[in-house]
Amino acid sequence: MAHSANLITTDDLARQLGAPALRVFDCTTYLKPGPDGRYIAESGRANYDKGHIPGAAYLDLQADLSDKNSKLRFTLPSLEDLTKAFAAKGVGHGTFVVLYSHASPVWASRIWWMLRAVGFDEVAILDGGLDKWKAEGRPLSTEPVTHPPATLSLRGRPEIFVDKDAIKGAIGDASMLTLNALSHDQHNGAGGVVYGRPGRIAGSSCVPAASLFGPDKALKPIAELRAAFEGVGAAPDKRVLVYCGGGIAATLDAFVLTALLGHRNVSVYDNSMQEWANDPALPMEVG
CATH class of the missing domain: 3.40.250.10 (Rhodanese-like domain)
Known part of the structure; x- marks a missing residue:
């Protein structure tokens, strides 16, 4: 497998679950073919509610982390607004963030790249995501999680x-x-x-x-x-x-x-x- 400080294994995440500074997020969105041949974006929240990694909160890319004034889908908001949104979700100084998604890692990598844009680097993607976690028979939770708001003030990378x-x-x-x-x-x-x-x-x-x-x-x-x-x-x-x-x-x-x-x-x-x-x-x- 590939090795990097920005890529975490299921074994390593399992060992860290419950650590006070850890913030785990399910980032999943689903793209489903629409009748016009284009994609329909569907929140992954319903699947999160059915079972997620224990301690993980849900990040809704389309609803909470995209520019609501854009006519295009998933457009990046201003870095100031994005920083505030991440802080409200519990991403802050002294936290270590792990991102994962289901069916494809691209949703986790999108949030990883957005965090990098606001200047936050203490973040890793779970290699294999929820698919690998479940395939290994690891525990799931249906308990919804909300991380406490945090303080975040960084030099961005526009x-x-x-x-x-x-x-x-x-x-x-x-x-x-x-x-x-x-x-x-x-x-x-x-x-x-x-x-x-x-x-x-x-x-x-x-x-x-x-x-x-x-x-x-x-x-x-x-x-x-x-x-x-x-x-x-x-x-x-x-x-x-x-x-x-x-x-x-x-x-x-x-x-x-x-x-x-x-x-x-x-x-x-x-x-x-x-x-x-x-x-x-x-x-x-x-x-």
């Missing part, structure tokens, strides 16, 4: 999220790599859910987020992860801009590059294809 202008500026720049975390079919415009026009941002390469973890939802060995990114030219000296459909899957690519492979100049295009593919002035490619 540069780790970018907008469409930064993506436009990267096209044709050999010192930068724009990377698609959607499937190869979506990248090529050959199938899968589309967010507007099919295909990819012009000049971009592809490392699907879903290719980074196995059936147990744990991340693949570090050598395989490194090879996947080296295969598309993601050298450590390049600035890498990652996108997907709505800025969620992209954060798993960004997590692996940053937390596991040591890249220092990685950013996520927050609104991603839900914005880009619906603006005919923005260049796309298929094939």
Whole structure:
């Protein structure tokens, strides 16, 4: 498996459960195909209520941690508002946060990346998430948890999220790599859910987020992860801009590059294809 201070095993989390400074969060959202061929976002709260890791609270990305004034889904709020929201959920100075999700690690990595944006680094993702925890027969709880509000005041990293202008500026720049975390079919415009026009941002390469973890939802060995990114030219000296459909899957690519492979100049295009593919002035490619 991959090793990092930002990745925690089920064994390690089990040993730490009940520690006073520990804050565990279930971050799950579900994306379900809608009748128009696009996704419907569904809160993971109902599944959390059926059984979660003991001591874990629930973070609702769409309801509590997204810009309510945006017409696009999951848009990042201001870092000031986001910091306040995290503090209200119990993330603060002196706490250690563990994030997990069910069915895919991308929801945990999205919250990890958002915490990094506000400057909070005492946070790890549970490798394998709820799937691995349950497969190992570990205990679950149906008791709802609310962590006490905390104090949080940090220097943010606004540069780790970018907008469409930064993506436009990267096209044709050999010192930068724009990377698609959607499937190869979506990248090529050959199938899968589309967010507007099919295909990819012009000049971009592809490392699907879903290719980074196995059936147990744990991340693949570090050598395989490194090879996947080296295969598309993601050298450590390049600035890498990652996108997907709505800025969620992209954060798993960004997590692996940053937390596991040591890249220092990685950013996520927050609104991603839900914005880009619906603006005919923005260049796309298929094939």
